[in-house]
Amino acid sequence: MNDLLARARRAMPGGVSSPVRAFGAVRGDPPFVARGVGASIFDVDGGEYVDLLGSWGPLILGHAHPAVLEAVARAARDGLSFGATCRGEVELAEAVLARFPFAGKCRFVSTGTEAVMSAVRLARGFTQRSRIVKFEGCYHGHCDPLMVKGGSGLATFGVASSAGIPPEVVAMTEVLPLDDEAAAEELFARRGHEIALVVIEPLPANAGLLLQREKFLRTLRRLTHEHGALLLFDEVISGFRVAPGGMAQRLGIEPDLVTLGKILGGGMPVGAYLARDEIMQHVAPLGPVYQAGTLSGNPVAMAAGLATLRELDRAGSYERLEQLGAQLEATIDRALSRAGVAHALSRMGSILGVWMQQGPAPRAFHAIDQAAAERYARLHPLLLREGVWMAPSYFEVCFVSLAHSGADIERVGRALDRALEQLAVTVP
Numbered sequence: 001m002n003d004l005l006a007r008a009r010r011a012m013p014g015g016v017s018s019p020v021r022a023f024g025a026v027r028g029d030p031p032f033v034a035r036g037v038g039a040s041i042f043d044v045d046g047g048e049y050v051d052l053l054g055s056w057g058p059l060i061l062g063h064a065h066p067a068v069l070e071a072v073a074r075a076a077r078d079g080l081s082f083g084a085t086c087r088g089e090v091e092l093a094e095a096v097l098a099r100f101p102f103a104g105k106c107r108f109v110s111t112g113t114e115a116v117m118s119a120v121r122l123a124r125g126f127t128q129r130s131r132i133v134k135f136e137g138c139y140h141g142h143c144d145p146l147m148v149k150g151g152s153g154l155a156t157f158g159v160a161s162s163a164g165i166p167p168e169v170v171a172m173t174e175v176l177p178l179d180d181e182a183a184a185e186e187l188f189a190r191r192g193h194e195i196a197l198v199v200i201e202p203l204p205a206n207a208g209l210l211l212q213r214e215k216f217l218r219t220l221r222r223l224t225h226e227h228g229a230l231l232l233f234d235e236v237i238s239g240f241r242v243a244p245g246g247m248a249q250r251l252g253i254e255p256d257l258v259t260l261g262k263i264l265g266g267g268m269p270v271g272a273y274l275a276r277d278e279i280m281q282h283v284a285p286l287g288p289v290y291q292a293g294t295l296s297g298n299p300v301a302m303a304a305g306l307a308t309l310r311e312l313d314r315a316g317s318y319e320r321l322e323q324l325g326a327q328l329e330a331t332i333d334r335a336l337s338r339a340g341v342a343h344a345l346s347r348m349g350s351i352l353g354v355w356m357q358q359g360p361a362p363r364a365f366h367a368i369d370q371a372a373a374e375r376y377a378r379l380h381p382l383l384l385r386e387g388v389w390m391a392p393s394y395f396e397v398c399f400v401s402l403a404h405s406g407a408d409i410e411r412v413g414r415a416l417d418r419a420l421e422q423l424a425v426t427v428p
């Protein structure tokens with residue numbers, strides 16, 4: 001074990017600031033990252049990797065993009081934080097609202113977790129109802145009422161998936177399976193008048209990529225409308241990635257609330273929640289739903305987000321992301337086929353889900369073959385040694401960025417071929 005890892009484990013729980021970084025779900029120890037440039041990251045020993053994780057989603061332009069660095073440096077020279085409104089906030093809020101035109105106002109926070117947590121409070125304050133609905137396999141950050149893993153049955157009562165969350169806190173959380181209109185219809189028939197909010201990742205990307213049928217999402221829109229509940233699209237991953245206006249734009253569905261994060265900060269900590277004026281009027285200081293933040297709307301973070309959105313606005317960005325995503329999909333498909341590994345792939349633009357299991361790509365959490373995670377756990381260190389940085393867990397996705405080249409993806413293909421050969425030797 002290298003010295004940094006030993007020191008990290010002495011000083012921080014598991015040696016990390018966020019649990020999956022500890023590599024508990026794969027074999028081997030986590031390398032320490034020293035720097036990144038474009039599509040590559042370098043560890044402290046000089047090892048180079050093609051990065052298919054992109055800091056878990058934010059880095060759609062790749063690492064250390066010159067325009068983002070320049071904007072951050074320029075903002076930083078004028079001071080790091082004021083606790084007063086700055087020009088960057090206004091500009092980024094306008095840029096966000098231009099991309100999500102059904103929303104009237106946007107409130108900045110510092111993380112995706114905070115955005116969702118605040119949106120839940122706002123929905124409850126607005127509707128004067130308490131019950132909320134989430135879907136199995138969707139992740140919305142670590143705010144207490146959404147830290148619920150339910151069974152896949154109808155409207156399972158919430159059971160917290162973390163210690164430290166009292167049952168009372170999740171008693172008002174219902175968990176439904178994805179991809180199941182009947183379960184949603186049944187819950188609304190029974191409890192519709194009590195439901196404040198339905199929260200979903202319209203492109204669930206936190207348990208692999210569980211592509212949803214448009215009809216399912218439209219059913220949620222209809223049910224929430226009919227019963228006076230709000231619909232929250234958690235677009236912390238999909239926002240700005242699958243289209244400037246996220247899945248809401250791609251599908252032409254108007255949710256009541258949207259949460260954003262990741263790309264919004266271009267690598268700096270920024271989250272946001274937005275809704276039409278009628279709802280946002282309830283947020284303090286306009287209304288009675290309190291929510292605040294010392295570093296919210298931070299000028300350096302706003303500059304990073306704004307520079308990122310401006311780069312994404314260049315002609316051809318989304319076509320290029322689609323093309324790179326398709327190339328990655330074809331490359332991984334070819335390598336897994338050659339190695340005789342049963343697999344399925346799910347993709348939308350620059351997000352790819354790799355399923356090392358039989359049958360079609362799953363659309364719901366219960367369709368994921370948990371045993372496949374073990375195969376991935378053994379493949380991961382081999383891929384790392386071949387110079388490819390993928391998520392240290394089977395239940396994650398791959399991201400490509402505008403910094404990736406066709407040659408980077410070919411390199412991934414060759415590395416995967418070699419890693420799969422070694423996997424076949426070590427595990428017959």
Ligand SMILES: *Cc1c(COP(=O)(O)O)cnc(C)c1O
Binds near residue numbers: 111112140262
């Ligand atoms: C990452 C993520 C969050 C949490 O964001 P943090 O910035 O990690 O708090 C919430 N929702 C979704 C869909 C996410 O992918």
